[in-house]
Amino acid sequence: MPLLELDNIVVEFPTRRGPLEAVKGLSLDLDEGEILGLVGESGAGKSITGAAITGLIEPPGLIRSGEVRLRGARVDNLPADKMRRIRGKEIGAIFQDPLTSLNPVYTVGEQLIDTMRVHLDLDQKTARQRAIDWLAEVGIPAPEARLDQYPHQFSGGMRQRVVIALALCAEPKLIIADEPTTALDVSVQAQILALLKRLCRENGTAVVLVTHDMGVIAETADRVAVMYAGRLVEIGDVKQVIEEPLHPYTRGLMASIPQIGIRDRRLTQIEGAMPGLRNAAPGCAFAPRCPRAMEHCHSIRPAPQDAGTGQVACHFYGETS
């Protein structure tokens, strides 16, 4: 049984002009210990998907239909207090901005100790020792002294290390990391990714890594899911998606990333822009920008079908296979 299953989830935000579907039916599985990259441009629905898994969709937004299952048990319909027990214990979360995800009026130690005492049956003394071990584990120098400091006394990179310790300290089986390195300097990004990957491998923690950065995916993920306009367009092993993507959108996306050493006069560009969430065109959402679009691409929406190491939602593969 997979650790996490998303079964055709639809996330909707009611607005004055009618409901807005941010995620329009998304299914995927995640195995224990696996790192899945979830990529897409802003507005593709990747962060909302992460929030749907953690049960953190801001009301009035809601999961309109579909199921989120953790080890086979539904978690999307749990009451708030039950979900709170799962969050932290079963599912950890790491967000983009380390300053807003730490409580500024508690010391780093208090936050770590509280989290562990709530979720693991520990006494104060053991929890404190474990908090020190965690700070050392995430590479914070002088952990015993740092334990009694407040978040503002840490630099950006160090704060994100604390956030990682906080997400992992209750030993969850799954971490949702939403753009964990986007707010950090490039030289610190590499340190944080290496740390996250090492710790998750050691503890057998599965990760859903939400990011817009293909470089981050290439070096961290095992599998990649690419989202476009609220739907999955391609999912497969990282090597395939990065190096030989199948979907025309993924191909365009990969080709548009400038790369050091490649001497092209022009970058490949995808013309146009992603359609807004209100777009209700019946066909493939990418068809208006697609260089290979056929007539029925504009009228019939392609369903995800097996291709390569995963799935792809594109009529082109339906035609050839």
Add this chain to the structure above:
Amino acid sequence: MTPQITPDDILSVQNISKRFDVSEPFLNRVLERRPRRILTAVNDISFDVPRGKTFAVVGESGCGKSTVARLLMGLHTPSGGTIRFEGDDITRMPPGKPAALRRRMQMIFQDPYASLNPRWRVRDIIGEPLKNFGICKNNAEVTREVEKLLSQVGLNPADAKKFPHEFSGGQRQRLSIARALTTRPELLICDEPTSALDVSVQSQILNLMKDLQDEFNMSYIFISHDLAVVWYMADVLAVMYLGKIVEVGPKEEIFGNPQHPYTRLLMETVPKLTVGGSERVPVAGEVPNPISPPSGCAFHPRCPMANDTCRSVAPALNLREGGQKSACHAADEERLKPWLRMAAE
């Protein structure tokens, strides 16, 4: 090959510095006996921008790259040094002269949401400089020019009547470019123009900028933290660290054969778009606080090559074999080459 001072430089910056006083208010200083605190954002840097080319400045946040842009545009007054634009010192201008200069230098900002007035229509945003500088005589001419500029940046001339919120991030950045082009500037200063954009939109904007540079023979100062974008855009490149230029020279040389450990390590941090290659080696440590920078070479606490000289004496920018200059004692003392060779393996 080497960017020496020649008549072909549109802009020449000499020993420019910018210090900000970030002390606490007077009373707090007196009562709590706090010292004055000075942040040196730009520390005595010099460079030349070749005409018709792109001069890129890269570095991590807090290295002073945006301050350099703002100094060049006259949005900050320098604490010392001179900036020569076409030979004229623009840091000491007689009153009234800067306006004429603004026509020849324009700027594009990072955030296309904050840099366009949300209550103005596009034709007013782009039309204002046309009227202010007297480029267009009457409203009909302004309308015609605005429509021409919109189509030059790949937008629809009919967009002139819309408001900024009706556009996506990439389209807004096109509007910023159109506004900057109104005065047919010779130098365009671009401060992280694509950092707020998605990659597929970034490539559209970068291509547009290259096309416009060819069409109007503009010089660019391109400020970015993204080395891959800089590789694509730059002709000449300066790497900044804590307010100093640590390496400057032709792009190919700096990327191909970096002569400063920081440049080398910065290259290492760029994620490669291949799977299962060698693991990249992260640079240890973080950028120190610019209010109390480390002694000697500011990079020494993170540098694998640091010795006692590095810790006490600030290195000078010296010319290297490839034609670039770098400020590194290890390179001066021939200690850098063996390390670079080792790091490459």
